[in-house]
Amino acid sequence: MKADVVVVGGGVIGCAVARHAARGGLHVVVVERATPGMEASHAAAGMLSPLAEAEAPGPFLDLLLRARAMYPAFAAALAEETGIDVGYGDAGTLYLALREEDEVELEHRFAWQSAAGLAVERLGADAVRTLEPAVSPATRWALRFPGDHQADNRALGRALWGAAARAGVDFRLGADAVALLREGDRAAGVLLAGGERMEAGAVVLAGGSWAGRMEGLPRPLPVEPVHGQILALESIPPLFRHVIDSPRCYLVPRSEGRVLAGATVEHLGFRKAVTPRGLLGLLAGAVEIAPSLADAAVVETWAGLRPGTPDGFPVLGPDPHVAGLHYATGHFRNGILLAPLTGEVVGEALLGRGVDGAVAEFGVGRFG
Numbered sequence: 135m136k137a138d139v140v141v142v143g144g145g146v147i148g149c150a151v152a153r154h155a156a157r158g159g160l161h162v163v164v165v166e167r168a169t170p171g172m173e174a175s176h177a178a179a180g181m182l183s184p185l186a187e188a189e190a191p192g193p194f195l196d197l198l199l200r201a202r203a204m205y206p207a208f209a210a211a212l213a214e215e216t217g218i219d220v221g222y223g224d225a226g227t228l229y230l231a232l233r234e235e236d237e238v239e240l241e242h243r244f245a246w247q248s249a250a251g252l253a254v255e256r257l258g259a260d261a262v263r264t265l266e267p268a269v270s271p272a273t274r275w276a277l278r279f280p281g282d283h284q285a286d287n288r289a290l291g292r293a294l295w296g297a298a299a300r301a302g303v304d305f306r307l308g309a310d311a312v313a314l315l316r317e318g319d320r321a322a323g324v325l326l327a328g329g330e331r332m333e334a335g336a337v338v339l340a341g342g343s344w345a346g347r348m349e350g351l352p353r354p355l356p357v358e359p360v361h362g363q364i365l366a367l368e369s370i371p372p373l374f375r376h377v378i379d380s381p382r383c384y385l386v387p388r389s390e391g392r393v394l395a396g397a398t399v400e401h402l403g404f405r406k407a408v409t410p411r412g413l414l415g416l417l418a419g420a421v422e423i424a425p426s427l428a429d430a431a432v433v434e435t436w437a438g439l440r441p442g443t444p445d446g447f448p449v450l451g452p453d454p455h456v457a458g459l460h461y462a463t464g465h466f467r468n469g470i471l472l473a474p475l476t477g478e479v480v481g482e483a484l485l486g487r488g489v490d491g492a493v494a495e496f497g498v499g500r501f502g
C-alpha cells in the first residue's frame with residue numbers, strides 16, 4: 135500500500151512531524167531502524183532554554199522562543215492523548231558566574247537580552263543562595279531566566295511515539311531506509327535495506343545525525359554527529375528546583391530524585407562512548423556548582439549524538455527542487471525544545487497548508 139508520507143527516523147522530531155500530519159488526515163509511516171526515541175532524543179537533558187542557548191537576537195532566537203511558548207499546551211495535549219506526563223517543569227534557569235572570567239560572558243548575555251526586552255534578571259550571590267542553597271559559596275552572581283524551562287526528554291520520546299501511533303501512524307521498526315526513491319523531480323518513497331520499496335507521495339528526512347547518509351539525496355545534507363556525554367547523580371531529597379547552568383557544566387534536576395550533569399561537546403564521528411576525560415570534566419563542573427555533589431552516588435552515564443550543522447541551526451521545510459521531499463533535522467542542541475514547532479511547521483507543509491515564514495531562514499537551500 136502506498137502511504138501519503140514516509141518519515142525516516144522515529145526520534146522526537148520524526149514522531150512529532152508524523153503525529154501532526156496524521157492528525158491532519160494523512161496516512162503516515164515512520165521507518166525506524168531501531169526503537170523510536172532511543173538515540174539523541176533519549177540522551178538529551180531536556181532543557182527548554184532559548185536564553186541560555188542563543189548567542190544573539192535574530193531568527194534562531196525567535197524560533198526557539200516560539201517553540202518554548204508552545205510547550206505547556208504541547209505537554210498537556212500529549213498527556214491527554216497518551217496518559218504520559220512529559221515532566222514539564224517551569225521553575226526556570228539560573229546561570230551562574232563562579233569565576234572572574236565567567237562574568238564577561240554573563241555581562242554580555244545580560245546586555246543583549248535585556249536590550250532585546252527578554253525576561254532576564256540579574257541576581258546577587260545572596261539572592262541566588264536564598265533560591266538555591268546548595269550552589270557553591272564561590273557563586274559571584276547569576277542570571278535568572280524565568281521562562282527557560284525543562285521537560286523529561288525520555289518521557290517525551292515515549293509520549294510522541296504513543297501519540298503518533300494513536301493518531302494512526304504506522305511504525306516500521308527495525309527497518310533501515312538506505313535510499314530516496316524519486317520519479318523525475320518528485321520524491322516517491324524510500325528503499326529499505328533488503329530491497330523493499332516503500333512508496334509514498336512525500337518523504338521526510340528526520341534521521342537526526344544520520345539524515346544525510348541516505349543514497350539518492352538531491353544534494354549533500356551537511357548534518358554531522360556532535361558527541362555529548364552526560365551523567366546522573368542521585369539527588370534525594372532534590373538538591374535544586376531550577377536548572378543550574380554555568381559556562382562549564384549544567385545541572386538539571388529530575389523528579390525521579392536524580393540530577394543530570396552535562397554535557398561534553400566533542401567531534402568523534404559516529405562513535406558513542408563514555409570516556410574518563412568526559413566524566414572528569416563533568417564531575418569537576420558539577421562539584422564546582424554544588425560542592426555537596428562530591429558525595430552523591432553516580433547512578434547512570436551515557437553518550438548521544440546531536441545532529442549538528444555548519445551554522446548550528448536546524449534544516450527545516452521542503453527541498454527547493456524535489457517536490458515532496460521535506461527536511462526535519464539538524465536540531466543540534468535544541469531538538470527537544472524545537473519538537474513541537476518542527477512537528478507543526480513540517481506537518482502543515484505536508485498537509486499542503488503552506489510553508490511557515492519562520493522556516494524560510496532554515497531551509498536546506500542555504501547550504502548552496
Ligand SMILES: Cc1cc2nc3c(=O)[nH]c(=O)nc-3n(C[C@H](O)[C@H](O)[C@H](O)COP(=O)(O)OP(=O)(O)OC[C@H]3O[C@@H](n4cnc5c(N)ncnc54)[C@H](O)[C@@H]3O)c2cc1C
Nearest residue numbers: 143145147167175179180181311341342362468469470471
Ligand atoms: C548530550 C545531549 C544533550 C542534549 N540536551 C538537549 C537539551 O537539553 N535540550 C534540547 O532541546 N535538546 C538537547 N539535545 C539535542 C536533542 O537531543 C536533539 O536535537 C534531538 O533529540 C534530535 O532529535 P531527532 O529526532 O532529530 O534525532 P534522534 O533522536 O537521533 O532520532 C533519529 C532517529 O532516526 C533513526 N534513523 C536515522 N537514520 C535512519 C534510517 N536511514 N532508517 C531508519 N531509521 C533511521 C535513528 O535510529 C534514530 O532513532 C541534546 C543532545 C545530546 C546528545
